[in-house]
Amino acid sequence: MKNLFLILRKLRLLWVFLLFHGISLVFIVRQFRYHQTVFFESTASITRAWWTRTKEVEHFLFLSTENALLHRELVRLRMQVMQQELQGERLCWTSDTALKVPYSWLSARLIQLTLNQSQNRFTLNRGSKQGLRPDMGVIGPAGVVGVVTQVSPNLATGLTLMNEGQGLLLSVRLKSSGELGNLVWDGKSACCARIEGLATHVKVKPGDTVETSGLSSIFPRGIPVGFILKPRSEQDVESGYASLRFATRFSALDHVMVLDYTYQAEQDTLENPLMP
Amino acid sequence: MIALLNYLGRGFLFLLLEWLVISRLEPGPGWAPVLYPMFFFAFPVQFSASARIVFGFTFGLILDLGLGTGGLHAAATTAMAFVQPFVLRYFLSVDERENNLKPGPKSLGWLRYLWMAFWLLLVHQFFYHFYSLFSLGAPGMLLLRWLGNTCMSLALIALVQGLFYKKKN
Structure with missing residues (x-):
């Protein structure tokens, strides 16, 4: 002074x-x-x-507040879109439950994320108190992020798509042809992975969308996983591979949505009747 | 006290000169040579810098009231009074400053005096014509008026100083 x-x-x-x-x-x-x-x-x-x-x-x-509001709005709109898609697909069904959206979304925020490990994990700011439980799918604004594996009362951790080995096996399909395959990450790059198990006759073009197949209770069908990176080489065709670039930019991830499949317990009981 | 009255009397004389003679010269539109800055040039070196500004402002404002020019002369004279100590520090040696020199052609020599007057008039005329035009849209016009009026005012001051200089010798 x-x-x-x-x-x-x-x-x-x-x-x-x-x-x-x-x-x-x-x-x-x-x-x-x-x-x-x-x-x-x-x-x-x-x-x-x-x-x-x-x-x-x-x-x-005030951008962060607006971001949160927009995210909430996005969740609401996605629910609405899914409801309408379902009404269009199952119009002939008479049961009321057929028109009910089998998935609901919970908004969450990433508080930790690894990108350079062989088993990359994330931590969310929501836990069992907010309704999270293991085997719930996590998606970001652009596409699939991973699956929740463990929950505590207020936090949850999970595996991202960037997992070597059998940590996370995701069933995917080509949007253009509907051909099925499995997503495998070889640990070489944070942006790319490959699809295994494609039939030899399947032709792919760079930029083709790869989405979830819906053949599991974790993700519904049609959520983007990535885009075909390049045409299949002869070796790729023989091995049933195709290279893919992730739809999600993991390095720029902040808000995510956790999918809650309403009939998960029912489906698990039906598919595995001996499990408790 | 006598010195102060002497200054006030001279100031009043310059005001009358500006009101009755110089402002009526009107060599053309935008041409406004001034003579009164030479009154400020003659202030002793050790005259307080703040008092110089206050004096310049008061003098300029009285002149403006008589000429109906708002505060143009007040703004220009205030700016000139503000930079005057810095200009004097550049033009005068330490001895000259310590001896409380009164800048004039006799004490500084013609070349140094006119050179000092030129820089101070540049400041005065810049503010006068900048505020007079009050626009950045015509830089050529501003430059012409600024430099032209500076040279014309300098010539006028040199002429008047020359007349008095001859008489003193």
Whole structure:
């Protein structure tokens, strides 16, 4: 504070000048109509620019809140789309439950994510108290992210698609032809994986969409997994492989949605009657 | 006290000169040579910088009231008074400053005096014509008026100083 006073005192000549110069300017503006117009137009444009900048900063500061609201809205719209798709597909069914959406979404946020391990994991800010349980699918804004494996009361962890070995085996299909395969990550790149088990006659084009097949209770059909990276080589055709680029950009992931399959317990009991 | 009255009397004389003679010269639209800055050039070096500004402002404002120019002269004279100590520091040696020299053709020599006057007039005329035009849309016009009026004012000051210089010798 003392230093501030010293600086102000040092610059007293400048203050005196600015004061009297300012007073002179006031007299000029008051005297001439042209000067008044220019002055008020300039101050109006400066004020406008200032408010625009302030609003931009304000918007930026509240971006996270708006992001959360948008995410909630996205969840609601996805539910609505699914409901409508289901109504279109099963119009001939008479049971009320047939028109009920078998999946619901829970909004969550990633609080931890690994990208450079052989078994890459994520942690979510939601747990069993919020309705999460193991084997729930996790999707991001662009596509599939992974599957929840463990839950605590307030947190949950899971495996991402970037998992070597048998950590996560995802059944996928080509959107264009409907051909089925399994997604396998070889641990070489954070952006790419491959499909195994494609029939030899299947032709793929770069950019073809690969989506979930819906042959499991974790993900419904049609959620993007990735896009074909390049045409299959002869070796790929013999081995039944196709290269794929993930739809999800894992390095830029923040908000996700956790899928809750309403009939999971019922389906598990039906498919594995001996399991408790 | 006598010195102060002397300054006030000279100031009043310059005001009358500006009101009655110089402002009526009107060599053309936009041409407004001034003579009164030479009154400020003659202030002793050790004259307080803040007082210089206050004095310049008051003088300019009185002139504006008489000429109906709002605060154009006040703004220009205030700016000139503000930079004057820095210009003097550049033009005068330490001895000259310590001896409280009164800048004039006799004490500084013609070349140094006119050179100092030129820089101070540049500042004065810039603010006067910048505020007079109050627009950045015509930089050529501003430059022409600025430099033209500076040279014309300098010539006027040199002429008046020359008249008095001859009389003193």
